[in-house]
Amino acid sequence: MTLQNLPDRVGPGKLKEEVPSGVTPLVRCPDRLPQDIVALIEQFGRAWADSPLRPRPSAVALAQWSALLEAWVEDDGVPLFVRKHSANRGSVILHASGRALVPCDNSPTQ
Numbered sequence: 001m002t003l004q005n006l007p008d009r010v011g012p013g014k015l016k017e018e019v020p021s022g023v024t025p026l027v028r029c030p031d032r033l034p035q036d037i038v039a040l041i042e043q044f045g046r047a048w049a050d051s052p053l054r055p056r057p058s059a060v061a062l063a064q065w066s067a068l069l070e071a072w073v074e075d076d077g078v079p080l081f082v083r084k085h086s087a088n089r090g091s092v093i094l095h096a097s098g099r100a101l102v103p104c105d106n107s108p109t110q
Helices: 035-050 059-074
Strands: 080-082 100-103
Touching: none
Parallel strands: 080 100
Antiparallel strands: none
């Protein structure tokens, strides 16, 4: 199966009634998972967080990232993204200092 022949989505998270042969239709996850499953997920999360096998950024990468963020904050010509929004998400707000601020949330795409 390729991306071209995946079923079209209709509304948030809903698939059309017809699903191609051999494809399992998506079903809605229950609002609350059973406690035994939640406990296993939490146990897995703690084990992965503590595992030496979990990838971690190098000290060099962390230093470069910090330097990039500091340069961004110091450059008044670049807007700052502020993780707080209401109906103005993605809009540009001019701060009293003259710096452009853009309200956003945690979603991957703005």
